Amino acid sequence: MSQPEPFDHEVSVDIASLIPEDIRDDPGRLKDWVDRALKIGLMAMIEGSGSVDLSFVNKAFEDWKEGVSDKLIGEDSEFEQGLKDWFEDDDGSFQKAFDLDDSDSPLSKFMAAQKTDRATHEGAMKTLVEEIKTAVIKDSGPQIAIVQGTNFEEDIKTHLNITKGNMDNIERVGSSNIKGTAARKTGDVLIDIVDPNGSNLKICTEAKSGADYTLRGKKTLWDEMSESMSLRGAQAVIGVVDLNNKASNHANWMVNGDDRIIVAVDWEKMDFTLLEVAYQVLRHRVIGNSKKGAKSKSIDTAKCDKLLKGILEKMQVIGSMRTKLTGIDTGVEGVRSDLNKLEKGVGADVGELRSLLS
Numbered sequence: 430m431s432q433p434e435p436f437d438h439e440v441s442v443d444i445a446s447l448i449p450e451d452i453r454d455d456p457g458r459l460k461d462w463v464d465r466a467l468k469i470g471l472m473a474m475i476e477g478s479g480s481v482d483l484s485f486v487n488k489a490f491e492d493w494k495e496g497v498s499d500k501l502i503g504e505d506s507e508f509e510q511g512l513k514d515w516f517e518d519d520d521g522s523f524q525k526a527f528d529l530d531d532s533d534s535p536l537s538k539f540m541a542a543q544k545t546d547r548a549t550h551e552g553a554m555k556t557l558v559e560e561i562k563t564a565v566i567k568d569s570g571p572q573i574a575i576v577q578g579t580n581f582e583e584d585i586k587t588h589l590n591i592t593k594g595n596m597d598n599i600e601r602v603g604s605s606n607i608k609g610t611a612a613r614k615t616g617d618v619l620i621d622i623v624d625p626n627g628s629n630l631k632i633c634t635e636a637k638s639g640a641d642y643t644l645r646g647k648k649t650l651w652d653e654m655s656e657s658m659s660l661r662g663a664q665a666v667i668g669v670v671d672l673n674n675k676a677s678n679h680a681n682w683m684v685n686g687d688d689r690i691i692v693a694v695d696w697e698k699m700d701f702t703l704l705e706v707a708y709q710v711l712r713h714r715v716i717g718n719s720k721k722g723a724k725s726k727s728i729d730t731a732k733c734d735k736l737l738k739g740i741l742e743k744m745q746v747i748g749s750m751r752t753k754l755t756g757i758d759t760g761v762e763g764v765r766s767d768l769n770k771l772e773k774g775v776g777a778d779v780g781e782l783r784s785l786l787s
Contacts, residue, residue: 618633626719632667637671642676665690690707692704710733
């Protein structure tokens with residue numbers, strides 16, 4: 430075969446028009462660009478036409494076929510015969526390896542291991558599922574928190590002391606007689622407000638852990654709260670009820686004037702969030718009223734109202750979600766995650782409200 434020789438070729442105007450103008454204006458780049466374009470086109474034409482001489486490939490294949498026909502190809506080839514013997518020989522390594530009647534064969538050992546592993550895995554999975562069910566049911570059902578005490582008033586006092594963020598003195602007084610009364614013991618937890626702008630400022634609470642109260646008719650909880658406020662010399666009062674008892678089938682937050690608020694708390698979950706909010710709101714009002722026109726810190730009441738509304742809405746959603754977490758299903762972890770996010774959001778809102786009111 431003769432060696433190719435370089436040759437000159439004249440490019441037509443039509444083909445030249447396909448070359449970008451900036452390439453045509455640069456002789457150095459033009460030659461390289463045309464060479465590469467010609468090479469690409471020729472290779473494409475060769476592959477598309479199938480005109481490559483493949484005779485040498487056919488010859489090489491035939492030589493290979495002839496050389497291995499007795500060894501790898503054909504029914505009588507050494508490979509075929511050896512493979513047949515390997516499969517059919519009763520004493521061969523293949524038969525022994527897959528003999529299920531032989532407990533020492535690799536396949537028998539493998540199958541025995543699979544049975545053992547499957548039994549182990551089934552047992553482990555059953556145990557795990559039961560543990561998950563127990564944990565979820567325990568989490569979602571009514572329960573007493575570890576830190577919960579046996580007395581509602583004591584837990585109210587403890588929570589307020591932990592979250593107050595100020596120097597107020599908070600004590601349980603429901604078991605003590607009120608001086609100047611006929612052994613009256615109304616008012617369960619008394620909050621002495623410590624503030625440089627006022628003295629003898631108090632908030633009392635009327636705690637109802639059971640169903641022994643009413644909001645209608647005679648001697649309502651509102652009446653008891655007013656009486657407690659009067660006898661304890663307080664300027665505001667909070668009625669605290671446990672939302673888990675049958676009498677609490679009412680709103681979790683109720684307001685009567687500027688000095689009385691009823692809140693429902695989840696004693697079983699030790700969730701006293703609304704009590705903390707009521708305390709901060711009434712504390713700010715009591716201090717503000719005591720200044721009697723004196724110059725006081727200006728607060729964003731609209732923002733406070735918005736935060737309070739958001740807290741109440743989130744608490745309502747949290748309560749609804751808790752009651753729905755009563756079984757195990759594919760979405761329980763997602764619901765639990767949403768619940769945690771809501772509770773964190775409430776905590777952040779309460780903190781912001783506290784900072785606004787302080």
